[in-house]
Amino acid sequence: MIEKSYDVVIVGSGAGGGTVASALAPLCRDGVTVLVLEQGARLDDHEFSGREQDMADVLYEDGGGFLTADGTMTLAFGRAYGGSTVVYTGTSLVAPERVIRAWDVPGLDYSDIVRRSRVYAEQNNVHLLAADLLNDNNRLFVQGCAEAGYHAEQFPLNVRGCKGSSLCNLGCPNAAKQGTHRVQLPSAKRQGVEVVTRAAVRRVEDRAVIVEVTPKADGQKGRPSEWAPGTYRIKAKAIVVAGGAVGSPALLLRSGLGLRLPKLGAGFTCHPAHILVGEHPDPITNDVGHPKSFFVDRAAQEGFVLETCMYFPFTTAKNLTGFGPAHSALMRAFPQLQMILVLACDKAVPHNRVTVDREGRPVVRYRFTRATIEAMVRATRASAKIFFAAGAVRVHAPSADPPVIERKDRHRVDELIDTRHFRPGKVSVSAAHLMGGCGMGRSAEDSVTDSWGRVHGLPWLRVADASLFPDSLEINPYLTIMGLADRVAEGLRTEAKTLLGAR
């Protein structure tokens, strides 16, 4: 085993790890050594081909099809230099005040989250897309919302020079999306932070991590690792875990911290989502233009959020319920499809949590609560009304049986779409907003960390990602992750003298 030593080791390079890296980078001037370990690969710009399977295989864990333990939901999360910020759509919203207040984390003030989120929104060039860059898929959503009585809002996006490839979820082929791989990590590297890719952290020990660096296989995308393949033991004065809401709790659990932290892995939420489609009589622009430009926020009132979206052929096929001729007919109508992503604002409940199997691999145990199913059904009904109001001739609704509703039945959507048709294991449910597992709180009895991401009882160990959320955020999470990660970095900077021995 090769031994190395750094002052700070950051596990993960996404919205959490990338932010901590850039916020700690100024310490490098004072001789502090900072290392970022990323288990995914670093791709060169020309490797973002936009081809669905090629990109999903290299950028997502399990190709984007990571299954929950009972196989009823797939979780999509990134595994690349930049983490999930490489594959999200760049939607940048500040956390809702009511949610942060309801979290009731001592020492976590809403105004602090807002202030930090704004810093990163500015850094990432967050703005509203110009109207001439919006496609029909988005315009029809706005039009349908207006006619059906819903208030559509435009998403602020973190893009620079967006060409409208529509391929955001496969990694922007035009380097337009301002994820940590474009902004925070390059900045950190310029200041002296070291980043090592293809480096999977197997476990955390007392002020050390055990890391497996893997070689690049023939034909694989991405650069080889910066280090030679092998097993490393890296000593560190401080360790920041930012492997995401599945990766972070799993790492700490397989490191044997479950006994001293009984809430480790608990409080997992994920905004379970359906992809709904409405078929229009004529082709629309859907596979060109930014895919996710508008949303409807009904979280506070009805427990759901609707967002425009546009997915790729396999992802679309997978998310339509059923198979055979009816399914094929919808797929053949691809150029006429309008899409809406419905997200349920699920709540942290005891039975939904991250665990590990005997080999230490993450296992996500998740069962849909009655409230979540009802929220998804309400969201599906709302979407069906929006589709029809926008002129769709038929709508695919997973919680209807049969799942296709014709225009002539548009006045019966409340009756046809019903919780009794939401059958886990039959309907496709996916989630990409993974949260919780290392929740913030008061003590080890109710949480894993304090409001600065300090793991209770282990001041050298911090958490800085969406796993900190004690409950669902009820909106796209990445700016909030950056805000919290910035706090974690500030905590480390404040304690640099005592913790790191910095000058």
Added chain:
Amino acid sequence: MCQERLGRRARERHAHLAPRPCSPQLTAVPLTRAIEPVPHPVLPPVQRPFRAIALTVVPEAARLSDRGWEELERLVEHRLATQPAKTRRQVRFFIRVLQWLPLLRFGRTFTGLDATRRRRVLQAVGDAPVLLLRRGVWGLRVLVQLGYYAQPHVAAEIGYLADPRGWEARR
């Protein structure tokens, strides 16, 4: 049915069936991109029922050339290769279950049924009260859809035209 790949109890249960040799391993096909070889392919022993299931899930797969089928199966194997051995065994077992289950209702195996009855069987199992059966059908249909719709020529056929150049390519 590939007799030598069955366990002892299954061999006894199916002793009345004439044994057939296992389907040959998929031959290596030129790839559009290099990927690591799949060390323990799942489909060869259950290739016939798998293709029958695939045709039920995506009827247009009937138009696939031999090369298209090879690509479909390569994509499925590639995905299964990332799964634990237990999952791969479960997939193969479930295909066998679907192959033999219709004997109870129709007196024929899945591959011996016409398209309508095949669809009826898959729908019935996919609607079963037992979660394990529902998710089994869901998983298989997702694998088939992966193998079919992830092929670039299929994407083009259904009119999916996304281009990295975005608006520039369209205007």
